[in-house]
Amino acid sequence: MDVVTPRTTLGWLADSRTSSICSARLCSRHRLQPTSLHFVPPLSRQTRTSIMQHAIQLLASGWEFKQCGSDGDEQEGASQWLPVEQVPSEVHADLMQHRKIPDPFADLNELAVRWVADKNWKYRVRFESPEVGGSAGVTVDLVFEGLDTFATVRLNGRVILESDNMFIEHRINVTDLLLAPGSSNTLEIAFEPARRRGLESITAHPEHDFIVHQTEVSRGAVRKAQYTWGWDWGPILLTCGPWKPIRLETWCSRIGHIKVDYHVDTDGDSPVVNITAICAQVFGLTARVEADLWSTKGGHVMNFKGDLAADVATGSRPSQTYTSSGARLENVNLWWPRGYGTQTLYQVRLQIIAADGSTVLTTAYRSLGFRKVELVQEKDHFGQSFYFRINNVDIFSGGSCWIPADSITSRITPERYRDWLELLANGQQNMVRVWGGGIYEADDFYAACDELGIMVWQDFMFACASYPTHPEFLESVETEARQAVRRLRCHPSLVLWCGNNEDYQLIERYGLEYRFGQDKSPDSWLKSTFPARYIYEHLLPRVVSEETNGVVYHPGSPWGDGTTTTLKVDPNVGDIHQWNVWHGDMKPYQNLPSMGGRFVSEFGMEGYPHLETIHKFVTKSSERYPGSTTMDFHNKAVGHERRLFAYVSENYRLKGDLPSFTHLTQVMQADAVSLAFKSWRRQWGTPGARRCGGVLVWQLNDCWPTVSWAVVDYFLVKKPAYYSIKRALAPVAVGVTRKFHDWTTRRADKLWRRDTGHVDPTEALREVEFDAWVANSSLEALKGRLVVRFVSTESGQDILASLIKEVNIQPNGCTEVTVNHRIAVEGSGQFSEHFVIHASLEIGGERVSSDTSWPEPIKYLDLTNRGVRVKLIKPGVVEVTAEKPTKGFVFSEKQGVNVSDNGFDLIPGDKPTRVWIQGIDAGGLQWTFVGQ
Known part of the structure; x- marks a missing residue:
């Protein structure tokens, strides 16, 4: 066991964390996530025997585990106890540690470990009773931050x-x-299979129709991370175990949850924060409670004191809420999203002082930032807006959806969280959506978002199912929701709570009852065929309202105004998930610019990870080809065999070897997400005409090594799509697109208005129209110079005079430079050469952004003999140039190697592309491009 030595800063656990990543034991070492953190300075010798200060003892080491019988009891011939390296842990990690199962992430091993989920498992540890001396009114608590999932806990043989x-x-x-103090106690935790218990619950509740998508039906009855049943990007890995820390707390007085209520006034010359209350739930003996507010730079801001001496006099041990008096703070440094200002944080310290006036019984801290959050949903000529306004500034939200970073969640270290979120922030993204089929992430996740200025859209943990609403389920959900909201409410990065992911889409598909405008009685919702409406539109918003200071709540994603929640989503209201590219109608991704909405909270395109990652999960060289058994097994998306090959072959000259196909999927993914981000960001428009308020790609990350929509793979190796998003979300970014002519679909003849019965692959040559614009997320107007070139893909020469325009770039919006600009055709009726349209933007004589539009499909172009050169400028820096337009230049990345840019196009006569490299000598880099 480990005894925590208390300190007085939030970094007090840092020494006991590991920094290993992707090893067999990626545990979040000693990471505490209680409702509030407790730590105190050492007791003086004089007070040690008279009153007990709050002490924490982590039960992290000394554990062992074994398989049990179906009833949870030990049986003759049962397996032996095996040591557990450290808790938190899960059974799959511990079995791998002892080589009892293979790594489920490699090859087809996921199938070989399925049996683990159907067995009963038991964990136990022995620990000494704490010494409490002569202290009066001492309480000893066992705190379990999270048990996965059906667990029976016994202490010294007694069920607790x-x-x-x-x-x-x-x-x-x-x-x-x-x-007795000093004696050894035995703590045992028996875990039952989640799937079996889920099926039993379904049988016990025949009144409810358990509908689930993606997985086997039992998950809908179980309050467990839903993705562990498998998803269309993740394995079936039904875990169990003590997945969060377990600790022993000894106390005479302690502080429970903390809440800070405040209002930000930004109408004057400088921000003013009116703190209406600092609230803390206090347990045990108390004499006085003090609250202090400190800035992150160490400056004392204010002090509150409350006298509760009467509680000590009566010897009572109450649970009561202490509320401070209000305060007005002038010239406060507000918390801003990344790119809009600083991320100033403050720290609230609460102390309980003993009756002697000097002994601190316990201390609790909360980090917070002050900001004003609004979700602007106003009627306009497009429909109804949907965007965030922070501190009275309209914010375009560009970012990613987030799934758990590992299928074995206890392996996610604080360092790994930080790495992920720094990667997101460095990619110019300012929002992350925590998806509802995973977990409420660790405090480390949200703390990093606070510090990096990343806004958090937080789903409650419901996804793609019709959930039950029997009393026991609702009671459990309310407890879960209150704990989650209380734990996370002080984080300034959290700007929205969302009720669920895609549960409303079941309404139309299965004909469920949903009378939004007519039925307004929550009790009647419970009797309908869609009873979970009670959770999303009554229970959860009530919890958020009661437990937070006005944080925005949104019933579901996607969700509009109650009438646009089903599969036929109205793109003019609410948020949408745009899956008619890849899923649904499987439209060409070139249609994405016209497929947006008021806020696109999901869309995506699949792409392979880099070759080194593929080799890690496909260990047999004979299986390393597109469409092999192992490659197909590691792509969980339904119909991926047809969809991925179709999208690649429609756009590129298909090659069958693994390196070539990997590269083409990556370039195609990057093109698709880049087109969506830049086109929908263009629709950010101007104040009062915010047609699109945000874009979140599905998805940032993976929970195992796989083929998916992720733009960064499980090992944090970035795909080219990551860089294309980074370029599209640059503070000032130019965009250029040409009119899309679909070469895959029959078109009506424009002269006779009838179906010709044929496609016309030459139309893109004969009719060239393009748009160019500049997006600016800064809050100041800029002046720039836009140069548009027309460069032959065959010769590399300019075939037309450049279009040059001086541009007045408006702040926090999009400036249209040219719309439907038509290129006149030659007398022959068509150009003799294909050409790219290349736009570059200069501000103050410095290049700040560029973009290229290619004639499509790329497969019609001869892109051999490009004259590409990679030149070493100095150690760690290379320059890349080409004699002819080059599509999709990609360095092959691997774990531990970082490059500043990747997956870019090269245009002759343009400024050389300079790339900074870390983790590998430039001579060891490998690269390719389309047509190589």
Whole structure:
């Protein structure tokens, strides 16, 4: 076991964390996530025997585990106890540690470990009872921050807890159950299979129609991370175990949850924060509670004191809420999203002072930032807006959806969280959506978002199912929701709570009852065929309202105004998931610019990870080809065999070897997401005409090594799509697109208005129209010079005079430079050469952005003999140039190697592309491009 030595800063756990990544034991070492953090300075010798300060003892080491019988009891001939390296942990990680199962992430091993989920498992640890000396009124609690999922806990043979919700923290008073001080106690946790218990619950509740998408039906009845049943990007890996820290707390007085209510006034010359209350739930003996507010730079801001001496006099041990008086703070540094200002953080410290006036019984801290958040949903000539306004400034939200970073969640370290979020921030992204089929992430995740200025769209943990609403389920959900909201509410980065992911889409598909405008009685919703409406439109918004200071709540994603929640989404109201590219109608991705909405919270395109990652999960060289058994097994998307090959072959000259096909999928993915981001960002428009308020790609990350929509793979190796998003979301970015002529679909003859019965692959040559614009997220107007060139793909020469325009770039919006600009055809009726349209923007004589539009499909072009050169400028820096337009130049990346840019196009006569490289000698780089 480990005894925590208290300190007085939030970094007090840092020494006991590991920095290993992707090893067999990626545990979040000693990471505490209680409702509030507790730590105190050392006791003086004089007070040590008179009153007990708050002490925490982590039960992290000394654990062992074994397989049990179906009833959870040990049986003759049962497996032996095996040591557990450290808790938090999960059974799959511990079995791998002892080589009892293969790595489920490699080859087809996921199938070989399925049996683990159907067995009962038991964990146990022995620990000494704490010494409490002569202290009066001492309480000893066992705190379980999270047990996955159906767990029976015994202390010295006595059942003290039965848990059935992975997301709930439990605090058990064991003062009278511990053996004498210094004696050894035995703590045992028996875990039952989640799938079996889920099926039993379905049988027990025949009144409800359990509908789930993506997975086997049992998950809808279980409050467990839904993706562990498998998803269209992740394996079936039904985990169990003590997935969060377990600790022993000894206290006479402690502080529970903390809440800071405030209002930000930005109408004057400088921000003013009116703090209406600092609230803390206090337990045990108290004499006085003090609250202090400190800036992140160490400056003291204010102090509150409350006298609760009467509680000590009566010897009572109450649970009461202490509320401070209000305060007005002038000239406050506000918290801003990345790119719009600083991320100033403050720290609230609460202390309980003993009756002697000097002994600090316990101290709790909360980090917070002050900001004003609004979700602007106003009627306009497009429909109804949907965008965020922070501190009275309209913010375009560009970012990614987030799934858990590992299928074995206890392996995600604080360092790994930080790496992921720094990667997102460095990619010019300012929002992350925590998807509802995963977990409420660790405090480290949100703390990093606070510090990096990343706005968090936080789903509650419901996804793609019709969930039950029997009383026990609702009680569990409310406890889960309150704990999650209380834990996360001080984070300034969290700007929205969302009820679920895609649950409303079941309404139309299965004919469920949903009378939004007529039925306004929550009790009647419980009796309908869509009872979970009660959760999303009554229970959860009530919790958010009661527990937060006006944080925005949104019933579901996608969701409009109650009438646009089903599969026929109205793009003019609410947020949408745009899956008619890849899924649904499987439209060409070139249609994405016209397929946006008021806020696109999901869309995506699949792409392979880099070859080194593929080689890690495909260990047999004979399986390393597109469409092999292993490659298909690691792509969980339904119909991916047809969809991915179709999208690639429609656009590029298909090659069958793995390196070539990998590259083409990456370039195609990058083209698709880049086109969407730049085109929908263009629709940010101007104040009062915000047609699109944000774009979130599905998805940033993977939970295992796989083929998916992720723009960065499991090992944090970036795909070219990551860089294309970075370029599209640059603070000032130029965009250029030409009119799309679909060469895959029959078109009506324009003269006779009838179906010709044929496609016309030459139309893109004969009719060339393009648009050019500049997006600016800064809050100041700029002046720039836009140069548009027309460069032959065959010769590399300019075939037309450049279009040059001086541009007055408006702040925080999009400036249209040219719309439907038509290129006149020659007398022959068509150009003799294909050409790219290349736009570059200069501000103050310096190039700030460029973009290229290619004639499509790329497969019609001869892109051999490009004259590409990669020149070493100095150690760690290379320049890349080409004699002819070059499509999709990609360095082959690997774990531990970072490049500043990748997946870019090269235009002759343009400024050389300079790339900074870390983690490998430039001579070791490998690269390719389309047509090589």
